Amino acid sequence: MSDELMPVSKNGRTAMDVALEAARTAGSILRDKFHSEHEVHFKGRSDIVTDVDLAAEKTIIELLNGEFPEFSILAEESKPVDGDSPYKWVVDPLDGTRNYAHGIPHFCTIIALAKDDHIVAGLTYDPVRDEMFTAIEGQGAFLNDSQIKASETTELSRSLLCCDLGYVDEKAGLAMDMIRSLWPGMYSVRFMGSSGLGLAYAAAGRVDLYFHHSLMPWDVAGGLVLAQEAGAKVVDRQGGPGALFTPSVIVSSPSLVDEFLKTTEGQPWRTAG
Numbered sequence: 001m002s003d004e005l006m007p008v009s010k011n012g013r014t015a016m017d018v019a020l021e022a023a024r025t026a027g028s029i030l031r032d033k034f035h036s037e038h039e040v041h042f043k044g045r046s047d048i049v050t051d052v053d054l055a056a057e058k059t060i061i062e063l064l065n066g067e068f069p070e071f072s073i074l075a076e077e078s079k080p081v082d083g084d085s086p087y088k089w090v091v092d093p094l095d096g097t098r099n100y101a102h103g104i105p106h107f108c109t110i111i112a113l114a115k116d117d118h119i120v121a122g123l124t125y126d127p128v129r130d131e132m133f134t135a136i137e138g139q140g141a142f143l144n145d146s147q148i149k150a151s152e153t154t155e156l157s158r159s160l161l162c163c164d165l166g167y168v169d170e171k172a173g174l175a176m177d178m179i180r181s182l183w184p185g186m187y188s189v190r191f192m193g194s195s196g197l198g199l200a201y202a203a204a205g206r207v208d209l210y211f212h213h214s215l216m217p218w219d220v221a222g223g224l225v226l227a228q229e230a231g232a233k234v235v236d237r238q239g240g241p242g243a244l245f246t247p248s249v250i251v252s253s254p255s256l257v258d259e260f261l262k263t264t265e266g267q268p269w270r271t272a273g
Contacts, residue, residue: 027127096194199223
């Protein structure tokens with residue numbers, strides 16, 4: 001999808017321009033309140049939301065809805081908004097909330113645009129480092145206007161793997177078991193605490209492969225188009241195509257994804273329901 005084909009708002013702005021403004025505005029809120037005390041509420045044993053999540057999401061939705069009132073909106077902390085258009089915004093105002101709440105400066109804002117549930121454009125913004133990862137379908141992936149490419153590493157033994165444990169305890173344990181089974185047959189492993197940045201780093205070649213077992217649509221939305229436009233292969237745990245409503249993901253170069261799938265075949269992390 002070229003810029004010329006991107007939806008244009010009632011004020012003559014492209015969807016990507018509006019998303020960029022929304023992400024930077026939300027990023028300012030996250031950055032300004034990072035060292036303040038936060039109200040933290042538990043949504044589950046280890047799943048939390050802060051007052052900053054809510055403030056950032058409110059700002060994003062107001063900006064998006066103000067320019068594109070006919071679009072649907074799927075956001076982490078709000079009820080879904082159904083519009084009259086095939087287009088849908090998918091929003092995570094603060095991906096990496098646990099990092100944020102603990103004072104770890106590794107988190108991001110994710111905004112993506114789907115048409116009939118297929119992601120056509122997306123961004124991931126790290127306000128601490130002022131790194132804006134963007135992609136429009138068919139135009140490549142970029143970091144602050146410089147094109148990025150996924151890793152070209154082909155051997156698992158030379159690969160820096162990256163993953164997150166998420167909120168499903170059983171699958172997190174299976175991920176740890178799989179990592180133990182791979183060790184030392186890989187270079188090293190990193191736990192991000194932000195799937196959005198994990199996927200963006202895979203798209204940028206900072207890590208060689210990223211995997212996760214329990215993602216929500218707003219977690220994966222921006223990373224899907226980033227990775228694909230950076231030349232990566234995106235599949236689920238079973239090796240099928242990764243998509244907006246696919247809860248698991250494996251992202252790397254096509255050859256490394258294939259080796260990872262072959263090496264981990266039969267692992268409970270791959271086969272568990």
